[in-house]
């Protein structure tokens with residue numbers, strides 16, 4: 421579509437063009453209802469159908485087994501940093517956290533308000549450029565849960581394995597890699613993700629929760645932060661983020677056309693590999709992340725010279741790429757190449773990097 425740029429934003433980020441176009445076509449009158457999805461009662465039949473369809477598509481694409489609920493909540497992924505300990509820590513009063521970046525660190529600090537939180541692993545010693553191995557995790561069998569963040573959006577690292585925690589339930593923040601790779605949901609107690617990286621506009625948080633983990637919240641848990649409230653009312657205790665849920669349904673239709681999650685996994689891995697290969701083969705650019713820990717979603721790289729990095733970013737904008745400047749905590753550049761970033765966008769970025777490498 422004319423005028424659209426390759427947007428490498430870390431989030432909110434690109435959505436599939438076909439989903440945006442469908443939303444555009446239906447924006448004033450959704451399928452003959454005479455109104456926009458934005459204007460509908462969340463208790464109406466027509467919205468209930470949208471809700472049920474989106475739930476069913478999500479469950480099918482993620483292979484969510486029996487015994488798990490899928491919740492459509494608000495307050496962002498960050499809201500889960502509080503909701504998880506409030507609901508789960510009561511079991512033993514203790515929990516294990518792996519801190520591998522910015523968001524797991526915030527979650528770790530937040531959880532400390534509610535119990536005895538143990539640092540099971542940290543990658544801070546090397547500025548979060550690697551993911552700790554299984555044998556580096558210091559696990560407490562008495563922990564109420566083990567917490568980690570699957571993909572570190574800011575540092576560009578991603579866990580390539582699911583930790584083995586024995587009987588301790590695993591809680592995972594998948595905000596920036598959900599639906600990009602196959603996940604065995606049965607290995608987890610809770611998976612949560614803010615929608616604005618790989619799923620939908622900001623305002624929706626998807627939670628997959630093993631049902632028997634709910635109902636043990638601390639007594640002062642706010643009503644709206646209680647998983648049980650939301651499970652009992654099927655995410656409709658209050659008004660859910662209706663528009664975002666509708667958009668998620670459209671994005672899931674597009675994902676289906678890409679071969680579902682297995683299809684997407686191949687596509688996204690090929691895109692990331694292409695970019696890492698160009699960076700590794702260049703004279704100027706390096707990626708600080710250790711090879712087995714590199715993220716397929718957020719590719720970080722730099723020249724080592726701040727002025728040259730700034731020149732790269734400036735010229736990239738002129739060439740039709742946006743949001744390649746790295747996070748202020750890391751510097752350099754970051755290309756966020758979530759599901760909706762077309763392969764063509766990554767190919768063009770690779771050409772641009774090669775050209776810049778030759779000319780400077």
Ligand SMILES: *Cc1c(COP(=O)(O)O)cnc(C)c1O
Nearest residue numbers: 496497498523573593595596614
């Ligand atoms: C973006 C992001 C968050 C924060 O999400 P909000 O919805 O803004 O609260 C948390 N965790 C990860 C891994 C993220 O990428």
